[in-house]
Amino acid sequence: MGQTSASFRQEAQGLDESISLSEVISALSFAIDLTEGAVHGHALRSCLLGMRIAEEAGLSSEETTSLYYALLLKDIGNEEMIGLRCDRGASIVSKLGMGPLAAEAVRSLEEHWDGSGYPKRARGKRIPLLARVCAVAQHLDVFSMGRSPSVAIETLEQWSGTWFDPELVRAALSLDRRGALWTYCRASDSHEMTRAAVLDLDPRKRQRLDDRQIDRICEAFADVVDSKSHFTFRHSVGVAELARGIAKNLGLRSDRVRLVRRAALLHDIGKLSVANTILDKKTRLTDAEWKVVERHPGLTRRILEQIGPFREIAIVAGEHHEKLDGSGYPKHLMAADLSIEARIIAVADVYGALSEDRPYRAGLRYEEILPIMRALAPRKLDGDCVNALITLIGDDRGVVYESPVREMAGACA
Ligand SMILES: [Fe+2]
Numbered sequence: 001m002g003q004t005s006a007s008f009r010q011e012a013q014g015l016d017e018s019i020s021l022s023e024v025i026s027a028l029s030f031a032i033d034l035t036e037g038a039v040h041g042h043a044l045r046s047c048l049l050g051m052r053i054a055e056e057a058g059l060s061s062e063e064t065t066s067l068y069y070a071l072l073l074k075d076i077g078n079e080e081m082i083g084l085r086c087d088r089g090a091s092i093v094s095k096l097g098m099g100p101l102a103a104e105a106v107r108s109l110e111e112h113w114d115g116s117g118y119p120k121r122a123r124g125k126r127i128p129l130l131a132r133v134c135a136v137a138q139h140l141d142v143f144s145m146g147r148s149p150s151v152a153i154e155t156l157e158q159w160s161g162t163w164f165d166p167e168l169v170r171a172a173l174s175l176d177r178r179g180a181l182w183t184y185c186r187a188s189d190s191h192e193m194t195r196a197a198v199l200d201l202d203p204r205k206r207q208r209l210d211d212r213q214i215d216r217i218c219e220a221f222a223d224v225v226d227s228k229s230h231f232t233f234r235h236s237v238g239v240a241e242l243a244r245g246i247a248k249n250l251g252l253r254s255d256r257v258r259l260v261r262r263a264a265l266l267h268d269i270g271k272l273s274v275a276n277t278i279l280d281k282k283t284r285l286t287d288a289e290w291k292v293v294e295r296h297p298g299l300t301r302r303i304l305e306q307i308g309p310f311r312e313i314a315i316v317a318g319e320h321h322e323k324l325d326g327s328g329y330p331k332h333l334m335a336a337d338l339s340i341e342a343r344i345i346a347v348a349d350v351y352g353a354l355s356e357d358r359p360y361r362a363g364l365r366y367e368e369i370l371p372i373m374r375a376l377a378p379r380k381l382d383g384d385c386v387n388a389l390i391t392l393i394g395d396d397r398g399v400v401y402e403s404p405v406r407e408m409a410g411a412c413a
């Protein structure tokens with residue numbers, strides 16, 4: 001069964017490790033690659049390829065620092081329309097504090113050297129340099145994974161001067177000829193090896209994140225998860241607010257409240273792998289579709305476990321659909337396995353989900369949710385956590401979670 005939040009909790013007292021930006025961003029970039037249509041590990045390999053090309057082409061250290069994060073985060077704007085996707089990606093990258101060069105690179109990712117790209121039909125050197133590097137790197141990885149490295153190189157050469165900056169193409173070709181381009185970027189290379197190589201290239205390796213910066217990254221990724229479907233728009237953020245309130249009402253220490261909030265912000269990150277045709281489906285899910293949904297808490301755990309100091313957050317977040325009587329998923333854990341932090345998030349998640357519109361029903365009001373929650377406690381949900389939630393909502397009905405979709409519908413009417 002592996003470690004549970006309850007068993008980890010006993011060991012973890014006093015755990016205090018520092019954390020680097022690249023450790024968090026590279027793990028979360030892996031989550032972006034789980035989105036439909038993406039190639040697994042694409043962001044990490046693009047990062048290696050792009051950084052090698054940048055070095056060969058003689059980019060400055062300021063440029064390569066921004067490039068590193070632009071390459072890892074280039075696909076973060078999960079929108080259908082290219083223009084919107086680039087804008088959204090750029091705004092998340094700047095919210096994450098990666099600087100204007102990285103944000104501009106993400107915004108201009110789909111521009112082509114000959115002016116045939118999006119969103120501005122920019123041409124030649126008017127396209128930001130870092131965007132041009134990102135475009136070459138992503139092409140190389142997509143074609144090498146889909147076909148082979150030699151096809152990737154052939155097509156890169158073919159599209160030099162139309163899609164791609166000829167100077168950067170020359171740099172890539174020269175690296176390829178010397179056998180220095182594809183190290184840790186081949187299909188046979190393990191994810192761990194590729195990620196270690198990415199971490200090794202981190203230009204800010206020694207810079208450790210403070211608590212506020214870590215919170216900001218968790219908030220930005222919650223936003224990415226929430227924006228996947230309009231039904232869940234604000235879900236993670238809302239669940240995190242509730243979970244924090246419950247944790248405070250229960251008298252948890254401030255470091256535990258912070259852990260609960262981070263785990264709640266990221267609890268559904270594994271959902272990035274669930275297709276929108278399933279998330280937004282109006283009718284009952286088939287068994288096969290339900291199996292896909294049931295995998296998301298496990299994926300959440302796998303993604304977050306890659307960040308060393310997030311081990312406990314990973315376990316807690318991965319248990320958000322477990323119930324005290326063993327009827328939850330994916331591991332059918334029991335009360336003794338579930339820490340107070342995991343129980344808090346389970347309660348906040350149920351409340352959040354019931355209050356939001358779903359494809360098959362409208363969001364419920366507080367008065368409708370309350371009896372449902374009471375019926376679930378204490379057999380499935382922790383009674384103290386449900387009571388703390390009721391106190392929280394009773395304390396301040398105004399700020400408590402309201403269905404954002406309905407609010408929006410109201411605002412539009
Ligand atoms: Fe979930």
Ligand SMILES: [Fe+2]
Pocket residue numbers: 235239267268349
């Ligand atoms: Fe959730």
